[in-house]
Amino acid sequence: MQKIEKYLKERGIKPSIYRIKIFDYLNSNHIHPTADKIYKDLLPELPTISKTTVYNTLNLFVENKIANAIVIEGNEIRYDIENYPxxxxxxxxxxxxxxxxxxxxxxxxxxxxxxxxxxxxxxxxxxxxxxxxx
The missing domain is CATH 3.30.1490.190 (Ferric-uptake regulator, C-terminal dimerisarion domain)
Structure with a gap:
Protein backbone atom coordinates (compact mmCIF):
# COMPACT_ATOMS: atom_id res chain seq x y z
CA MET A 1 0.00 0.00 0.00
CA GLN A 2 2.90 2.38 0.64
CA LYS A 3 4.00 2.03 -3.00
CA ILE A 4 0.53 3.02 -4.17
CA GLU A 5 0.43 5.93 -1.73
CA LYS A 6 3.80 7.17 -3.03
CA TYR A 7 2.70 6.68 -6.66
CA LEU A 8 -0.44 8.76 -6.12
CA LYS A 9 1.45 11.51 -4.27
CA GLU A 10 3.99 11.73 -7.11
CA ARG A 11 1.09 12.47 -9.43
CA GLY A 12 -0.37 15.16 -7.21
CA ILE A 13 -3.22 13.03 -5.85
CA LYS A 14 -3.93 12.98 -2.12
CA PRO A 15 -3.96 9.27 -1.22
CA SER A 16 -7.12 8.41 0.73
CA ILE A 17 -7.93 4.84 1.72
CA TYR A 18 -10.57 4.73 -1.03
CA ARG A 19 -8.21 5.98 -3.73
CA ILE A 20 -5.54 3.50 -2.64
CA LYS A 21 -8.00 0.58 -2.64
CA ILE A 22 -9.49 1.54 -6.03
CA PHE A 23 -6.02 1.84 -7.57
CA ASP A 24 -5.01 -1.49 -6.01
CA TYR A 25 -8.18 -3.08 -7.41
CA LEU A 26 -7.42 -1.83 -10.93
CA ASN A 27 -3.81 -2.91 -10.63
CA SER A 28 -4.75 -6.39 -9.40
CA ASN A 29 -7.77 -7.03 -11.66
CA HIS A 30 -6.97 -6.56 -15.32
CA ILE A 31 -10.57 -7.24 -16.32
CA HIS A 32 -11.48 -3.72 -17.48
CA PRO A 33 -14.12 -3.29 -14.78
CA THR A 34 -16.95 -0.81 -14.76
CA ALA A 35 -17.35 1.59 -11.83
CA ASP A 36 -20.29 -0.52 -10.62
CA LYS A 37 -18.17 -3.69 -10.64
CA ILE A 38 -15.44 -1.97 -8.63
CA TYR A 39 -18.03 -0.64 -6.17
CA LYS A 40 -19.67 -4.06 -5.68
CA ASP A 41 -16.34 -5.84 -5.27
CA LEU A 42 -14.94 -3.33 -2.75
CA LEU A 43 -18.13 -2.91 -0.71
CA PRO A 44 -17.55 -5.95 1.57
CA GLU A 45 -14.07 -4.66 2.43
CA LEU A 46 -15.06 -0.98 2.57
CA PRO A 47 -18.71 -0.82 3.73
CA THR A 48 -18.63 3.00 3.86
CA ILE A 49 -17.57 3.45 0.22
CA SER A 50 -20.13 5.09 -2.07
CA LYS A 51 -20.68 4.83 -5.81
CA THR A 52 -20.02 8.55 -6.03
CA THR A 53 -16.59 8.06 -4.44
CA VAL A 54 -15.78 5.32 -6.95
CA TYR A 55 -16.89 7.44 -9.93
CA ASN A 56 -15.08 10.55 -8.68
CA THR A 57 -11.89 8.60 -8.00
CA LEU A 58 -11.94 6.97 -11.44
CA ASN A 59 -12.51 10.38 -13.07
CA LEU A 60 -9.58 11.77 -11.07
CA PHE A 61 -7.38 8.88 -12.23
CA VAL A 62 -8.39 9.44 -15.86
CA GLU A 63 -7.77 13.21 -15.62
CA ASN A 64 -4.29 12.52 -14.23
CA LYS A 65 -3.56 9.84 -16.85
CA ILE A 66 -3.29 7.09 -14.25
CA ALA A 67 -6.20 5.18 -15.79
CA ASN A 68 -7.93 5.09 -19.14
CA ALA A 69 -11.69 5.23 -19.65
CA ILE A 70 -12.68 2.76 -22.35
CA VAL A 71 -15.98 3.22 -24.18
CA ILE A 72 -16.42 0.55 -26.83
CA GLU A 73 -20.18 0.70 -27.21
CA GLY A 74 -23.15 2.48 -25.73
CA ASN A 75 -22.63 4.21 -22.44
CA GLU A 76 -20.66 1.43 -20.74
CA ILE A 77 -17.38 2.83 -19.45
CA ARG A 78 -14.67 0.42 -18.38
CA TYR A 79 -11.36 1.27 -16.79
CA ASP A 80 -7.81 0.16 -17.51
CA ILE A 81 -4.46 1.17 -16.02
CA GLU A 82 -2.23 -0.44 -18.62
CA ASN A 83 -0.15 2.29 -20.23
CA TYR A 84 1.68 0.38 -22.95
CA PRO A 85 0.37 0.59 -26.55
Whole structure:
Protein backbone atom coordinates (compact mmCIF):
# COMPACT_ATOMS: atom_id res chain seq x y z
CA MET A 1 0.00 0.00 0.00
CA GLN A 2 2.90 2.38 0.64
CA LYS A 3 4.00 2.03 -3.00
CA ILE A 4 0.53 3.02 -4.17
CA GLU A 5 0.43 5.93 -1.73
CA LYS A 6 3.80 7.17 -3.03
CA TYR A 7 2.70 6.68 -6.66
CA LEU A 8 -0.44 8.76 -6.12
CA LYS A 9 1.45 11.51 -4.27
CA GLU A 10 3.99 11.73 -7.11
CA ARG A 11 1.09 12.47 -9.43
CA GLY A 12 -0.37 15.16 -7.21
CA ILE A 13 -3.22 13.03 -5.85
CA LYS A 14 -3.93 12.98 -2.12
CA PRO A 15 -3.96 9.27 -1.22
CA SER A 16 -7.12 8.41 0.73
CA ILE A 17 -7.93 4.84 1.72
CA TYR A 18 -10.57 4.73 -1.03
CA ARG A 19 -8.21 5.98 -3.73
CA ILE A 20 -5.54 3.50 -2.64
CA LYS A 21 -8.00 0.58 -2.64
CA ILE A 22 -9.49 1.54 -6.03
CA PHE A 23 -6.02 1.84 -7.57
CA ASP A 24 -5.01 -1.49 -6.01
CA TYR A 25 -8.18 -3.08 -7.41
CA LEU A 26 -7.42 -1.83 -10.93
CA ASN A 27 -3.81 -2.91 -10.63
CA SER A 28 -4.75 -6.39 -9.40
CA ASN A 29 -7.77 -7.03 -11.66
CA HIS A 30 -6.97 -6.56 -15.32
CA ILE A 31 -10.57 -7.24 -16.32
CA HIS A 32 -11.48 -3.72 -17.48
CA PRO A 33 -14.12 -3.29 -14.78
CA THR A 34 -16.95 -0.81 -14.76
CA ALA A 35 -17.35 1.59 -11.83
CA ASP A 36 -20.29 -0.52 -10.62
CA LYS A 37 -18.17 -3.69 -10.64
CA ILE A 38 -15.44 -1.97 -8.63
CA TYR A 39 -18.03 -0.64 -6.17
CA LYS A 40 -19.67 -4.06 -5.68
CA ASP A 41 -16.34 -5.84 -5.27
CA LEU A 42 -14.94 -3.33 -2.75
CA LEU A 43 -18.13 -2.91 -0.71
CA PRO A 44 -17.55 -5.95 1.57
CA GLU A 45 -14.07 -4.66 2.43
CA LEU A 46 -15.06 -0.98 2.57
CA PRO A 47 -18.71 -0.82 3.73
CA THR A 48 -18.63 3.00 3.86
CA ILE A 49 -17.57 3.45 0.22
CA SER A 50 -20.13 5.09 -2.07
CA LYS A 51 -20.68 4.83 -5.81
CA THR A 52 -20.02 8.55 -6.03
CA THR A 53 -16.59 8.06 -4.44
CA VAL A 54 -15.78 5.32 -6.95
CA TYR A 55 -16.89 7.44 -9.93
CA ASN A 56 -15.08 10.55 -8.68
CA THR A 57 -11.89 8.60 -8.00
CA LEU A 58 -11.94 6.97 -11.44
CA ASN A 59 -12.51 10.38 -13.07
CA LEU A 60 -9.58 11.77 -11.07
CA PHE A 61 -7.38 8.88 -12.23
CA VAL A 62 -8.39 9.44 -15.86
CA GLU A 63 -7.77 13.21 -15.62
CA ASN A 64 -4.29 12.52 -14.23
CA LYS A 65 -3.56 9.84 -16.85
CA ILE A 66 -3.29 7.09 -14.25
CA ALA A 67 -6.20 5.18 -15.79
CA ASN A 68 -7.93 5.09 -19.14
CA ALA A 69 -11.69 5.23 -19.65
CA ILE A 70 -12.68 2.76 -22.35
CA VAL A 71 -15.98 3.22 -24.18
CA ILE A 72 -16.42 0.55 -26.83
CA GLU A 73 -20.18 0.70 -27.21
CA GLY A 74 -23.15 2.48 -25.73
CA ASN A 75 -22.63 4.21 -22.44
CA GLU A 76 -20.66 1.43 -20.74
CA ILE A 77 -17.38 2.83 -19.45
CA ARG A 78 -14.67 0.42 -18.38
CA TYR A 79 -11.36 1.27 -16.79
CA ASP A 80 -7.81 0.16 -17.51
CA ILE A 81 -4.46 1.17 -16.02
CA GLU A 82 -2.23 -0.44 -18.62
CA ASN A 83 -0.15 2.29 -20.23
CA TYR A 84 1.68 0.38 -22.95
CA PRO A 85 0.37 0.59 -26.55
CA UNK A 86 -2.42 -1.96 -26.75
CA UNK A 87 -5.86 -2.56 -28.15
CA UNK A 88 -9.00 -4.04 -26.67
CA UNK A 89 -11.09 -6.94 -27.93
CA UNK A 90 -14.64 -7.22 -26.57
CA UNK A 91 -16.64 -10.42 -26.92
CA UNK A 92 -20.16 -9.55 -28.00
CA UNK A 93 -21.59 -12.62 -26.27
CA UNK A 94 -19.91 -12.87 -22.83
CA UNK A 95 -18.66 -9.22 -22.67
CA UNK A 96 -15.13 -10.35 -21.79
CA UNK A 97 -12.45 -7.82 -22.70
CA UNK A 98 -8.95 -8.86 -23.71
CA UNK A 99 -5.88 -6.65 -24.11
CA UNK A 100 -3.60 -7.23 -27.07
CA UNK A 101 -0.39 -5.55 -28.06
CA UNK A 102 -0.50 -3.33 -31.12
CA UNK A 103 2.41 -2.01 -33.08
CA UNK A 104 1.93 1.39 -34.53
CA UNK A 105 4.60 3.76 -35.50
CA UNK A 106 4.64 7.43 -34.69
CA UNK A 107 5.88 8.04 -38.23
CA UNK A 108 2.63 6.58 -39.58
CA UNK A 109 0.60 8.92 -37.38
CA UNK A 110 2.75 11.88 -38.40
CA UNK A 111 1.44 11.38 -41.96
CA UNK A 112 -1.77 12.99 -40.70
CA UNK A 113 -0.01 16.33 -40.87
CA UNK A 114 0.50 19.08 -38.34
CA UNK A 115 -1.68 17.74 -35.54
CA UNK A 116 -1.34 16.97 -31.86
CA UNK A 117 -2.25 13.43 -30.75
CA UNK A 118 -3.31 12.96 -27.13
CA UNK A 119 -4.17 9.28 -27.28
CA UNK A 120 -4.61 6.37 -29.64
CA UNK A 121 -7.47 3.89 -29.09
CA UNK A 122 -7.93 0.61 -30.92
CA UNK A 123 -11.03 -1.55 -30.39
CA UNK A 124 -12.10 -4.84 -31.92
CA UNK A 125 -15.46 -6.56 -31.36
CA UNK A 126 -16.42 -10.14 -32.11
CA UNK A 127 -16.70 -13.53 -30.43
CA UNK A 128 -14.00 -14.85 -28.13
CA UNK A 129 -12.58 -18.33 -28.53
CA UNK A 130 -14.98 -19.83 -25.96
CA UNK A 131 -18.13 -18.21 -27.36
CA UNK A 132 -17.23 -18.75 -31.01
CA UNK A 133 -17.40 -22.53 -30.64
CA UNK A 134 -20.72 -22.62 -28.75
Missing amino acids: HGHFKCLKCNKMIDFKIDYYKKDLEKLGNISIDEVMFYVKGLCENCKDK
